[in-house]
Amino acid sequence: MALTVAYNHERFKLNPSGPAIGIDLGTTNSRVGYFINNNVEIITTASDSKRLIGLNYDDNVVNQNKSFWTFNVTKSDNNRPIYDIVKNHQVSPEEVSSEILKELLKMAQDKIGTEKIKSAVITVPAYFDQNQKEATIHAAKLAGIENVKQLITEPTAAAFAYGFDHKCFDGYNLFVFDHGGGTCDVSIVKVEKSEFKVIGHAGDTQLGGRDYDYRLMQYFDQKYKKLQVFESTDEISTKRKMRLREACEYLKMSLSHPAKVSETIDLDDVAPGLPEEDLTYKQFKEIVANLTRRCQKLCFDALEETELKADDIDEVLLVGGSSKMRFIRDMLKDVFPNKELSEAINPDEAVAYGATLRAAQLLDPEKSKVSGIVKHLAIGIGVVTDYILPKKITAVSKIDAVGIDLGTSRCCAAVSRKNGIETVPLDNKGERLLPSFVAYDEEHIKCGQVVIDRLRNYSKSTIFDSKRIIGKNINEIEIDQFWPFKISNLSEKILMGVTSVKEEIFVSAEEVATALLKFIKEKSEAFQGKPLTKAVITVPANFADTQKNSTLNAAKLAGFENVMILSEPVAASFAYFVDREIPNNSNILLFDLGGGTLDVCIFRIVDYQIKIICNGGDTKLGGRDFDTL
Template sequence: MAKISINLTTGSVQKEDIIVGIDLGTTNSLVAFINPEGNPQVINDTGKGVLVPSIVHFQADGNVVIGNDAKAFLISDPQNTIFSVKRLLGRSYHDIENHKDLFSYKIIDDDTESLVKIMVGDKFYTPIELSGMILKELKDRTEHALKTSVNRAVITVPAYFNDSQRQATRDAGKLAGLDVLRIVNEPTAASLAYGIGLNPEEEKTIAVYDLGGGTFDVSVLKIQNGIFEVLSTNGNTFLGGDDFDRAIVNYWIEANELDRNSISENPEFMQALRLKAEEAKIALTTQNIFNGFVDTIPCEITRIKFEELISDKIQETIKCCQNALKDASLTSEDIQEVIMVGGSTRTPLVKSTVSEFFKKPVHDKINPDEVVALGAAIQSDILAGNRKDILLLDVTPLSLGIETMGGLMDVIIPRNAKIPTKAGRQYTTSIDGQVNMKISVYQGERDLVKENRKLAEFDLKGIPSMPAGFPKVDINFLLNADGILKVHATEVRSGVKQEVEVKPTYGLTDAEVEQMLIDSIQHAKEDVSQRMLIEARTEGEQMVYTVERFLEKNKSYVSDEEIAETNIFLNELKSALSSGDKDHILKKIDEINEFTRPFAERLMDQAISTAMKGKTID
């Protein structure tokens, strides 16, 4: 199938287009490309630096500042300055509630498994929207530096990212106006940057140790015939250089006998301490002592003390390395190369500890901040057809997924996924007592299923009658090397199952596939905004249903005043649902959540108390 590029400004098809590699990082992001000499090179736009801080600041006048200029606002305006958004991609509030103290901005707790939202002023943003803003900034800087339009990209993600997180990354790219040709595992990109795997006759088993600002992961890869296979991955999505900074901050708080309660109520001072700690950490990679001040507070630390503070954290990463080797049924002796990735691997104690564990020197010659982006650029060069020596497996030309509430397309196998492949997700019912579930399979790149191509439809019957949200339905897609798709649906609790076989590309010419891609890019922004409105409406309708059911079941335990007030909030939410304003709907959902939470918790306490006496409340 021919590759195509769209100029989003003119809407015209371009014959040739540069493909860039993007490392969308937790702390910093950057872009690389293949220069005219055929070598990967990072982009430094007009001296702003290679690294673009993954920070978004919302100003009072409505302007949005991204990257270097946004960093200063971490101290002066932390509530409106968003950082570490990658940690939130594809996550629900329950995924991150134990780490919410790491964020100085407001993450909405709607007490559900739905994806998190961030509140800034009176507006709501999803991590996809915020990541899209960062990617748009990277795109703009790249176009300015290279003096050409950039519409196609390879974006890297951690090897452990699940399907939801990978799809969220794709959506963010789409929102930024980028056609995301491939989502590449970060360890694969790092390997390519060191030239490992470029020789098709090379066979190696390697470990990639990636310690960034906010996340740690280790991946064990087998490279054979130019194919990278992830044997195992392990890590901690809430362990990284930020923890080193926090250890220093806590040390300074204790050394200066500061009151933690008063500090926690002063986010500006806390951020200043955090940034000073980051400065100390960087300095201690090359010197033995650091001295500084935050206001009048002395901030001193030695390298020996610093290493003592972070030793436990580094040992946690080594435990992950042990687990990864165990999962791959390997020992450290089986690993032939160890690649260091992430700015935090500059810490001397990290290098020496990892080298000691794997019993060999580590690869750290390439800048650890740049190595993933450089590898992504090499991957983009492969996709452009300029490197014939590397085998690229066949890929599926269009995304495959199912219809979810509101007529949305939920992608299960993204386009350009190598085949054969399999992927799946878990779904549940939206109505009490629902015993059948209609499963409609679609192919295409648009966010609304009506814009995509329907491939098949079948009913999963015999689901046990349970309250909404209780049934667990696993839907798995298996796409074989011949392009035949098998869809399996299984209700986990009862074992009820159904399957269907589809030939996804049947009846589609290359021209039709290209047209579907063109449509998806030209309508990307309106599609994403429409998806977000539908998701907000669906969430609002579920909230109305849940609250009305709650009041009906428990009216004897709730006062007349509470019922009357709740009904006012319900009516406001119902009115908002027809407004077409996503932020207004989410605001009303948040308000009804906040109002009903106290008496919902009170009722729960009563239920527990009554149950302990041998009685029950419906």
């Protein structure tokens, strides 16, 4: 069913009744945003638990990623992967996500102030199935989110973000390319009668920024057999794996710069005795070429599904950190030779931005009356299947919801304040993006950059990529050889095993999402100075129902009472069209390449309604996949 968001070409005026926060619970990085003075503020902020949340242990995703993780993933009693931390201490991806959510909430709360955050909108990939959605909701509950207002797909959130600041004409087609740290989603959103509708989608849960890192790691491991990072799980091999990943991520980011021709890394830091290695941009492109082709195929799949041509697209929206890589942009220019790639909204923040806008709308007593059709789950939290945005919205400071971009690689959140929507700083350095990494090595769970900074010494207590697992069965995931955690399906859910300070523990992807959402909730509440129990969370356009429900569960467990899920392309479009004339009767392509996934969506704008008419994506194609070539 098409997702619908109505608006006119005048800037929205929202008047939420409480703190509004939106959470992007990313595979690699998570973000939380809050709404203030009719603007979204994103708090920059935990990792890869999203790749496992809601999955079964037998899922191909688990098997494909196992060797890349520095933590152990084993099977729970219900056939779910769990992180094996230390002996007799296991945590699920949901538990890891819940800790990330806790941290995001804390950041938002710090910004918002005294009024407690009770609700949130959390984003999930469009491909998330019901199990993954429920796992995410469960993680949110664990994180202290009392009311998950809605789980929204990440493309929807991205389209929202676009539409909030840009005018769209009736009939406009938006192509949302969402490539984050863990997934790639492509969605097409159509604007008809002031509504955004997702009319097509393609995605890959194993195609994100981290997968580029993994490709680079494989390249160096094959070139220098002395590295032996994949042959053993001992402490030396694990540390080498983390050091190599750090070096490969640096290479990827450096060579993505337009002026860079080559870059050098010192492999002696990875394994003593190895030389410095010089890698050219041309070599890098060749190493990750198959990942780029997978991204391109998603674009063509989305166009084919909607029977649209490249020239039928009116705007190509870039979402996700991995969409910044220049060879990805070159690929998109080849697909759309006559179109300019739009970065009207920060690609890293677009999903959280749109989720926050959705949260603010849902908390507006007047505008919520026309919020449209919401599919209500048994747990009382909704996943949007069809909804409408108001034509005029006024903003005040009394907002109690957060918009969250719960990303594969990074998370972002925004809340509403007197001056509009502001992103929530999600770490002590004021960064707006929260890496989707969760550590269980101490009594208190850690989330974000602090976990990455300690990876060399504490990798086996760290979980990331949970977004690639959430809401899935074991046979639906691919074990990543770079994962430092164990995958277990001894229980109904996939559990990831990590080593804590005392013992080995197993957590679900939903619990990982809960940790992230709880973190976001606390940060958002601190930022807003008030409790926040409502949230709009964005997810990739191709998230299955189980994935969306798992995200909803994570939000609920994180402490959100009212959560709604919004697709990332719609969120991006929504944000883009605020203060812009609506390009009616037009088509827009959104290219969202993040750290872990790729989403390509085509939007159609008809009679000022945005409709996603087609979307494609790859959850195994993101910035990380370029690193592993």
